[in-house]
Amino acid sequence: MLSGCQYLKLSPKKPADSHPEIQREFRAAWVATVANINWPSEPGIPVEQQKEEAIKLLDLLQSTNFNAVIFQVRPQSDALYESELEPWSYYLTGQQGVPPTPYYDPLSFWIEEAHKRGLELHVWLNPYRAHHVRGGSVSEHSVVSTKEELVVGLKSGYWWFDPSLQETQDHSHAVVMDIVKRYDIDGVHFDDYFYPYPSYNFGEDFPDDESWDAYVKSGGKLSRSDWRRKAVDTFIQRVYRSIKKEKPYVKFGLSPFGVWRPGSPPSIAGMDQYEVLYADAKKWLKKGWIDYFSPQLYWPINQVPQSFPVLLGWWEEQNFTDRHIWPGMSISRYEGEQQVDEVINQIMITRGMLPEAPGTIHWSMTGLVENDSLRQALLEKPYKREALIPSMNWINHRPLKAPDISFTREKGGLSFALEEDINRVSKWVVYARYDNTWQTIIIPKTRDSAVIPYYRINHAPASSPLRQGRVSLLKELHITYIDRLGFESSAFIQNFEHLDQLESPAESKSLKGFYNSLFNLK
Missing domain, CATH: 3.20.20.80 (Glycosidases)
Incomplete structure (x- = not known):
């Protein structure tokens, strides 16, 4: 019914803003x-x-x-x-x-x-x-x-x-x-x-008499408190600048x-x-x-x-x-x-x-x-959904293009591979639309591939015992990546309306109808 392991090379469409925005925290x-x-x-x-x-x-x-x-x-x-x-x-x-x-x-x-x-x-x-x-x-x-x-x-x-x-x-x-x-x-x-x-x-003062006396003898004019604070200020500023010079992210x-x-x-x-x-x-x-x-x-x-x-x-x-x-x-x-x-x-x-x-x-x-x-x-309550870390807007960054994606069509779903420089990536984000409902998946940077199911089962609430639920089919997929500064790329977008029909002409039911029948969902 579903052909296995068919290789698909899909091209990204023009980015759109139709997928939901992920919470930042x-x-x-x-x-x-x-x-x-x-x-x-x-x-x-x-x-x-x-x-x-x-x-x-x-x-x-x-x-x-x-x-x-x-x-x-x-x-x-x-x-x-x-x-x-x-x-x-x-x-x-x-x-x-x-x-x-x-x-x-x-x-x-x-x-x-x-x-x-x-x-x-x-x-x-x-x-x-x-x-x-x-x-x-x-x-x-x-x-x-x-x-x-x-x-x-x-x-x-x-x-x-x-x-x-x-x-x-x-x-x-x-x-x-x-x-x-x-x-x-x-x-x-x-x-x-x-x-x-x-x-x-x-409760006694910090024992730095030796270094303080050396500072005074060298002509230092700051008060002891200001002298101590200046030492810490100088160190903090130096560390920050050095980190940003080495690895801005x-x-x-x-x-x-x-x-x-x-x-x-x-x-x-x-x-x-x-x-x-x-x-x-x-x-x-x-x-x-x-x-x-x-x-x-x-x-x-x-x-x-x-x-x-x-x-x-x-x-x-x-x-x-x-x-x-x-x-x-x-x-x-x-x-x-x-x-x-x-x-x-x-x-x-x-x-x-x-x-x-x-x-x-x-x-x-x-x-x-x-x-x-x-x-x-x-x-x-507050952490019910995953969240992305807010971006560092004060750091210069290159515009992020949509990721390159290659798909393999399998029985369980669409397997996709992401072809990016892993050193630049913090997370991958997959926005999958099943009928009219979006599902968001955040993927760790250590993974460069994932499988997205063709369908999802929406179970009915317990208050509706006669209605067990229904199946929603994958209709659209947006894939982005988050760089290490926290910025999100443009989206790779692909429609999958064709998944609504079985590939075998001998089959008379739609894919949705098949899954509903298989799981006895009405």
């Missing part, structure tokens, strides 16, 4: 490796168990229609990847400087598995933390030992790079660019740890503390990151030294001194370069129905306040893993 979660918060579950567990745990997390994100993962690869100036600049992480093998056995590269593994599932992978690095109190003992491989001239000890047991030193900036910059150059990542991500929180030094994201300064806006109170962490996050956003900005708005909607929507609105007012603002939200702060309600409401507020390019990052994977009701609510 950044949906990500942080996966923390520091102190083994999210992965791996313990230092030194077997490699196969590490991989199984990683797959479980990525499968969860895919099944809940997330489209990105923020994976921590440098928790304490160490590496969860092969590096000549810093030692293998204690959190991975239980011994800093010791590679996994049998050998594998965790970052390569995470990238490959994330991309298979249509997830972007952003590497998350701490630029200045040299040793964590839960990072094992300071080994001979630690930067505390190998770069002792650049680090200072804090009274709580942490070690920290001195951000003011040029050698510190050079080293952290080299670490970032080493990853950007060697790995197929989609983004680089920094969190809120610049100068350390005061509690890390038991790699996003640079920052997730600072949610409050810039108390009184900004007037109803807001809390820690002064400008004067305590020496992070002028407002400046970085206003200058456009980032691609996306994710202030950690870990407070509920109705907490007046740190209200989620009030802070989100204020940060958006500082967004003079129209970068993406995708706030970080805490999904583990609450329990039960309160957690579900707060998370859903914050997502919807973000969509309403930032309709052009909404998005959120969820802290952290633990809240998703441990709360079935939250995952179900996300999937049934």
Whole structure:
């Protein structure tokens, strides 16, 4: 009845706008490796168990229609990847400087598995933390030992790079660019740890007297606070420019503390990151030294001194370069129905306040893993349908032509192959019209082919027991690709009205009638 494996070379028609538009939204979660918060579950567990745990997390994100993962690869100036600049992480093998056995590269593994599932992978690095109190003992491989001239000890047991030193900036910059150059990542991500929180030094000032005195003796005129902020400003700007020069499509994201300064806006109170962490996050956003900005708005909607929507609105007012603002939200702060309600409401507020390019990052994977009701609510409500990540409109890009498509006609449906430069592609999108209804399919960039069924069964609602459903036939196909900047190409368009008729002249029924009869649908 249907001829098998007939090769068809179809030419694209003039692009049209008749297919539906896919929702754009950044949906990500942080996966923390520091102190083994999210992965791996313990230092030194077997490699196969590490991989199984990683797959479980990525499968969860895919099944809940997330489209990105923020994976921590440098928790304490160490590496969860092969590096000549810093030692293998204690959190991975239980011994800093010791590679996994049998050998594998965790970052390569995470990238490959994330991309298979249509997830972007952003590497998350701490630029200045040299040793964590839960990072094992300071080994001979630690930067505390190998770069002792650049680090200072804090009274709580942490070690920290001195951000003011040029050698510190050079080293952290080299670490970032080493990853950007060697790995197929989609983004680089920094969190809120610049100068350390005061509690890390038991409330005393950061111990940088030596570098400060050298600055003053050299004729420096800035105040100590301005001098510290300038060091961080210079580093942030340098990292952004270097990433864009090397790979413009790699996003640079920052997730600072949610409050810039108390009184900004007037109803807001809390820690002064400008004067305590020496992070002028407002400046970085206003200058456009980032691609996306994710202030950690870990407070509920109705907490007046740190209200989620009030802070989100204020940060958006500082967004003079129209970068993406995708706030970080805490999904583990609450329990039960309160957690579900707060998370859903914050997502919807973000969509309403930032309709052009909404998005959120969820802290952290633990809240998703441990709360079935939250995952179900996300999937049934705001994340019911897949979404594409918003494009980076401030980056120059070439116009995108329609993809070249070759079809093979098979018994189960149309098999098509996509012939494009895979390095340029982020996703494929198939818009299939069955009678008058469109179905949208997002295909990961790791796949270059797919099969589209000739028909789909539309089951009738349970309230109509006498009507089991009906069959809809494939009538039209639009295929586009999304490049790594997030832009969609023109559509390859093909009509398939001829599929409504059987190929054998001996058959008297239409293809639709045949399928309705086959499945006893009326």
